[in-house]
Amino acid sequence: MNRRSINPWTWQRQRSYVQAVEVKNVAGTLYCSGQAAIADDGISSDKDMESQLRQAIANLENVIQTAGYLCSGIVRLNLYTTSMRELWPHFPILQEWIAKHQIEQALTALEVVGLFETLKVELEATVVK
Template sequence: MKRTAVNPWAWSLKLGYNQAEVIEGTKRQVVCAGQTSVDDEGNPQHPGDMRSQIALALDNLEAVLSAADMGLANITQLRIYATDVDEAMKHFDLLGARFGPVQAAPPMTLLGVTRLAIPPLMFEIEATAAD
């Protein structure tokens, strides 16, 4: 798979994502359901702790990708939902810590929502990946 970043403006790079990417030569695509801060039985974890919820949601996303023989470097798009956007953005260093080492900056969208499917969840991340 060949990825070409498209950034007519550089400001998004400071936030860790490309405005777009041209993806060529893919063999497989994986569309992941939203991953949240739940344990392996689906029980919500870390109520009221945005940082811990983001970390576990990322762990769960990596587990799903790994089960499909992919990783964070394969992600071609992220969609993030947060009940408190300002609080979520305070902890986006966690995304940088995961995506930086694999040199990935997939296009992403961050949306503020009034609630997620299961209270007390505050953060959900969906991904599309390809190889």
């Protein structure tokens, strides 16, 4: 796989994303459904934003690894939250995970009216290898 990040500016580096990612010669592409704080038994979390963000990241990582891909192959990440204000103090958790896996991804973050049941944050990814 050949991968190139496109950044006409530098300010997005502080926010842990790139403006665009070009990928050529891909061996496979994994489109992940939104992953949220849902336990192995299918029960949605009713915990706070930090706990839900950590569980959503863990669930996304589990899906990616189970499929035989690496988190470093994430090229697109969509983040949905019921409250950007509530999420923002915990954003460094996501940034640390991105840095740990050396992910360079295009990112969209959206505040939505609601998510499934009691969920507060959801992560959706496109992964290549």
